[in-house]
Amino acid sequence: MRVRFWGVRGSIPVPGPDTARYGGNTSCLEVQLPGEAPCVFDAGTGARALGIELLRRPERSVNLFFTHFHLDHLFGFPFFSPLFAPSYRLNVAAPGFAAEATRERVGRYLNGVLHPLRMSDLPAPVDYEAVRPGVAVIKGNYSITPVQLNHPGGACGYVIEGGGKKVAYLTDTSPLSRPGEGLAGGGAPNSREVALAKALRGADLVAVDTMFTEDEYFEKMTWGHGYPEYAAALCREAEVKRLALFHHSPDATDADLDRLGERWAEGYHGVRVVVAREGADVDLEG
Numbered sequence: 001m002r003v004r005f006w007g008v009r010g011s012i013p014v015p016g017p018d019t020a021r022y023g024g025n026t027s028c029l030e031v032q033l034p035g036e037a038p039c040v041f042d043a044g045t046g047a048r049a050l051g052i053e054l055l056r057r058p059e060r061s062v063n064l065f066f067t068h069f070h071l072d073h074l075f076g077f078p079f080f081s082p083l084f085a086p087s088y089r090l091n092v093a094a095p096g097f098a099a100e101a102t103r104e105r106v107g108r109y110l111n112g113v114l115h116p117l118r119m120s121d122l123p124a125p126v127d128y129e130a131v132r133p134g135v136a137v138i139k140g141n142y143s144i145t146p147v148q149l150n151h152p153g154g155a156c157g158y159v160i161e162g163g164g165k166k167v168a169y170l171t172d173t174s175p176l177s178r179p180g181e182g183l184a185g186g187g188a189p190n191s192r193e194v195a196l197a198k199a200l201r202g203a204d205l206v207a208v209d210t211m212f213t214e215d216e217y218f219e220k221m222t223w224g225h226g227y228p229e230y231a232a233a234l235c236r237e238a239e240v241k242r243l244a245l246f247h248h249s250p251d252a253t254d255a256d257l258d259r260l261g262e263r264w265a266e267g268y269h270g271v272r273v274v275v276a277r278e279g280a281d282v283d284l285e286g
């Protein structure tokens with residue numbers, strides 16, 4: 001299994017010299033098993049470059065999962081090249097109760113006003129699907145289990161298993177405990193944290209929303225984002241092998257993210273900690 005980060009930024013794309021190394025594109029993660037159609041998580045602006053790359057590969061289908069529909073996770077969708085290749089087949093899934101609701105929510109963007117295209121203009125066939133926390137969906141040799149996150153308006157993370165490997169994508173989310181309580185307080189996990197840690201147990205790689213520092217989180221607790229100390233505690237509880245700090249603040253420069261990586265270079269109680277970088281491949285076979 002291979003994982004590639006196509007967009008690692010939160011909230012708004014921030015191209016420019018200060019973000020050139022870690023990348024300025026917003027959330028998009030690709031997971032691929034050899035010879036299988038890829039699974040893609042979120043279509044932030046990083047999805048544009050991914051789409052171009054996908055058309056160069058032999059596979060002609062892709063499974064796209066949305067965590068939620070805040071614009072930084074949707075903006076790249078109509079710039080995703082497979083949508084314009086009639087030979088391609090797309091499956092688009094999002095948390096909800098009905099496939100039609102997934103289509104309708106994407107359609108709020110592709111409505112001829114916010115974007116010149118409408119849904120009916122897309123040349124490739126697209127199937128829409130609703131997924132629910134705790135209910136695994138099977139796509140080829142992947143098993144994908146949505147998990148409930150803590151974000152205004154709701155969001156689902158995903159645990160992806162296949163080829164004997166396990167990866168999870170947890171953005172956008174605040175801690176599941178209040179300051180001073182549960183894992184956020186350095187104590188025993190609460191019931192929601194126990195359930196999430198069970199879903200993550202032993203994962204090879206988990207990408208977690210760490211947009212804030214711990215101090216920023218206390219100022220912006222209702223914004224629905226997390227911080228590295230909490231992500232590390234969660235991954236330690238779940239015996240995760242590698243944590244990727246993800247959904248970087250648009251204010252974080254390359255120098256800031258270098259410092260973040262240095263601060264976590266020794267890992268955390270056996271959890272290796274890396275800073276997600278646009279274009280980086282994580283090969284889980286090695």
Ligand SMILES: [Zn+2]
Nearest residue numbers: 010011072172
């Ligand atoms: Zn976001």
Ligand SMILES: [Zn+2]
Nearest residue numbers: 068070151172
């Ligand atoms: Zn969001």
